[in-house]
Amino acid sequence: METIVLECRGISKSFGGVRALKQVNFSLRQGEVHALVGENGAGKSTLIRIISGALLPDQGEIWYQGKKVEITSPRLAQTMGISAVYQDPLIYPYLSVVENIFLGREIKTPRGNIDWSKQEEKAKELFASLNISPHFLRQPMGELSVGLQQLVLIAKAIAYGAQVIIFDEPTAILTEHEAERLFQIIKRLKEQRVGIIYISHRLEEIFQIADRVTIMRDGEVVGDYPLSAINREMIVELMAGKHLVEEIEHGGKKGKEPILAVKNLTKKGKFEDVSFEAFQGEILAFSGLVGSGRTDVAQALFGIISPDSGEIYYQGKKFKAYSPQYAMNQGIAYLPEDRKTQGLFPILSVSYNITISILRQIANHLGIVNAKREREIAEKYIKELNIRTPSLEAKVFNLSGGNQQKVVLAKWLGVNPRVLILDEPTRGIDVAAKAEVHQMIAKLVERGMAVIIISSELPEVLKLADRVIVMHEGKITGVFEGEDIDSTNLVRAATGERMLPGKSD
Amino acid sequence: MTNFQRIVRRREFTVLILILVLGAIFSFTTERFLSISNISNLLLQLSGVAITAIGMTMVIITGGIDVSAGSTLGMACVVSGYFLLGGYSPFLALILAVLVGLGIGLVNGTIIAWGGIPPIIATLGMMNLIRALMFQILGGKWISGIPPSVRTIGLGKWLGIPIPMWIAAFLIAIFSYFLSYRPLGRHVYAVGNNPEAARVSGVNLKSTVVFVYALTGALAGFAGLINAARTGIVQTNTGMGFELDVIAAVVLGGTSALGGRGTIIGSLLGAFLVGIIKNGMVLLNVPALSEGLVIGVLIIISVLADIIRARRETR
Numbered sequence: 001m002e003t004i005v006l007e008c009r010g011i012s013k014s015f016g017g018v019r020a021l022k023q024v025n026f027s028l029r030q031g032e033v034h035a036l037v038g039e040n041g042a043g044k045s046t047l048i049r050i051i052s053g054a055l056l057p058d059q060g061e062i063w064y065q066g067k068k069v070e071i072t073s074p075r076l077a078q079t080m081g082i083s084a085v086y087q088d089p090l091i092y093p094y095l096s097v098v099e100n101i102f103l104g105r106e107i108k109t110p111r112g113n114i115d116w117s118k119q120e121e122k123a124k125e126l127f128a129s130l131n132i133s134p135h136f137l138r139q140p141m142g143e144l145s146v147g148l149q150q151l152v153l154i155a156k157a158i159a160y161g162a163q164v165i166i167f168d169e170p171t172a173i174l175t176e177h178e179a180e181r182l183f184q185i186i187k188r189l190k191e192q193r194v195g196i197i198y199i200s201h202r203l204e205e206i207f208q209i210a211d212r213v214t215i216m217r218d219g220e221v222v223g224d225y226p227l228s229a230i231n232r233e234m235i236v237e238l239m240a241g242k243h244l245v246e247e248i249e250h251g252g253k254k255g256k257e258p259i260l261a262v263k264n265l266t267k268k269g270k271f272e273d274v275s276f277e278a279f280q281g282e283i284l285a286f287s288g289l290v291g292s293g294r295t296d297v298a299q300a301l302f303g304i305i306s307p308d309s310g311e312i313y314y315q316g317k318k319f320k321a322y323s324p325q326y327a328m329n330q331g332i333a334y335l336p337e338d339r340k341t342q343g344l345f346p347i348l349s350v351s352y353n354i355t356i357s358i359l360r361q362i363a364n365h366l367g368i369v370n371a372k373r374e375r376e377i378a379e380k381y382i383k384e385l386n387i388r389t390p391s392l393e394a395k396v397f398n399l400s401g402g403n404q405q406k407v408v409l410a411k412w413l414g415v416n417p418r419v420l421i422l423d424e425p426t427r428g429i430d431v432a433a434k435a436e437v438h439q440m441i442a443k444l445v446e447r448g449m450a451v452i453i454i455s456s457e458l459p460e461v462l463k464l465a466d467r468v469i470v471m472h473e474g475k476i477t478g479v480f481e482g483e484d485i486d487s488t489n490l491v492r493a494a495t496g497e498r499m500l501p502g503k504s505d
Numbered sequence: 506m507t508n509f510q511r512i513v514r515r516r517e518f519t520v521l522i523l524i525l526v527l528g529a530i531f532s533f534t535t536e537r538f539l540s541i542s543n544i545s546n547l548l549l550q551l552s553g554v555a556i557t558a559i560g561m562t563m564v565i566i567t568g569g570i571d572v573s574a575g576s577t578l579g580m581a582c583v584v585s586g587y588f589l590l591g592g593y594s595p596f597l598a599l600i601l602a603v604l605v606g607l608g609i610g611l612v613n614g615t616i617i618a619w620g621g622i623p624p625i626i627a628t629l630g631m632m633n634l635i636r637a638l639m640f641q642i643l644g645g646k647w648i649s650g651i652p653p654s655v656r657t658i659g660l661g662k663w664l665g666i667p668i669p670m671w672i673a674a675f676l677i678a679i680f681s682y683f684l685s686y687r688p689l690g691r692h693v694y695a696v697g698n699n700p701e702a703a704r705v706s707g708v709n710l711k712s713t714v715v716f717v718y719a720l721t722g723a724l725a726g727f728a729g730l731i732n733a734a735r736t737g738i739v740q741t742n743t744g745m746g747f748e749l750d751v752i753a754a755v756v757l758g759g760t761s762a763l764g765g766r767g768t769i770i771g772s773l774l775g776a777f778l779v780g781i782i783k784n785g786m787v788l789l790n791v792p793a794l795s796e797g798l799v800i801g802v803l804i805i806i807s808v809l810a811d812i813i814r815a816r817r818e819t820r
Binding site: 328 | 685686687688691692694695698699701702703704705706707708709765766815818
């Protein structure tokens, strides 16, 4: 048995009262590929951010090479021999590959100048140890494919003498060929007795390269098995868990004809061949992992990104969303996923934020905004959504996250759309505000709105949805209705199993 | 927070106090500061800055800047100067001056909004280009000898206050109302605070941006006519450095250099502050160099205050 190189003991971490990690134990041996799996928000990224020095734990100990350590910064982690290769490689695109490898710890001549030839020599050695012919050393990093950029980062990690390398969804952006090459390199790293933490949502990959797997759910480790002792079904069961949620009943009447019908919608690199229908009086949920293309589909419906091919039918007629403004005028509203960057005007007032999209409607024939009506509308929504704000004039950044989200929601209710797309409507808000937002959504559907909700939280989907579409890597992998909406089905489809009625792989 | 506290905490209030304090100091230390001719001269000088600052306030609220305002004013002076000299109706000269400015502003706005060129670069290019054109047109000569009969708009007074100041006050009232009560005016703030959210909220980003630069150009053109009519002289360097006074007025008046907030009234007060500092220092026989020093320091302090506030808010 190889010795343990890294061990986390009883790690806990909270963010503003929300427990992200609870008493997590995790150990990594030399020359071991240890897979880490779990739903979005299960705590994987928090754990690796703690291991790689980007976050400090609230509680617990980290033992590295037999000693108790405190990893206070990513730089310290690197010099200790712990490197992370993230999904989007952090690079300096205009600098050469050699510079990218040695930036901040250049090899110098006795006079203190950069010793270019020595650096290049060293870089060649590094790539040779990975079995890669380094013909690209002098090229600017930005000209390399993402796959090669990843290799450069691995080389950089080895240059730091890495004992532990963390891969965060490394294959998500790679072609099949590149992924295969990466697996070969991981094998070589294993031979060099480097410990590897491997995060991936592609379960088949894990069976291909990992020795052990740790499964996380809701901030806790729910399983730690050698790969030989577990199968795919068990992993999915553990990831999904048993969610006991009370469904919200709403009295919405589902329309006969779809108000929105999407056919074979495709945007290269984002989503492919997406077809679905949405009805008035129905809550349609898009489930799946972050980055599976759900948000991109929604943004295509709202005119933020324009699809390459496919058709959208809205109220029975062919429809093209030229711009958000146009989509809005046609009765489609989109509450963005990231309220900070896309939803709010933080230094402006609550009432300003609520009415910004309907100023033209509340202006008189001279185009002058009616201040009284504006106030009334703002007051109405503050009451209806129970927005806790000191006044109409309070700046939005002073409000809590939940109340900020309600302000964004109020803006869209004012527009009174026929189709309301809510992208992660309750992310980062507290339980009470979450319940209020859910109640509000039910009320809207009752009024006959068609609600499409994108959510990465299984309980939320289970609670609200009448119908669920699951996406995986840009494609629809599952459609569920009624009894079939359960966490196991959703996780299976979200991890890439095709579960479409009438079609098989 | 009471209403009183809210007023006291506003930048406009600080600037007003500064104006009063400086006014008092200059009144005691110089004999001429409070004289009717000096006050009227002061008002005349700052009216052009105040008028152009209306547009510049909006430009800066959107997160942009327009450094071509001085050249625009100069070019409008040249065009309107020739027409005034030719004895044409001042009204025609006015229309032409505004049109020249509007044209320059439209080009600025278009290359910024559609070409995606950073505002400082786009308007810097425009500033040099216009200045070179002025040189071409004037060929090193001056325009002078414009008859006083057609210069009422620059020289006249009503109720003892110069007509340009009345015009400035009128425009400030109109555009302040515009910023608060017209959808387009309100969109200016949205674009500056969070362009991405503005787009998603259905605001037409590009046309809002084009509008603010076009307006600034038109107003600089208007200020150009007033300048030509007031001085009766147009040179190649007319309006050089004017944009800096306008930007100083806007920034001192509390418009955030980071975009998203600001008022036209604040910019008017800023224009007064800049005007009083310049005027008072001339009266005190302080060398012109230190005038730049004082205004420069004030600008840095005010932007710093703005950034510290923003940092506190986004903590």
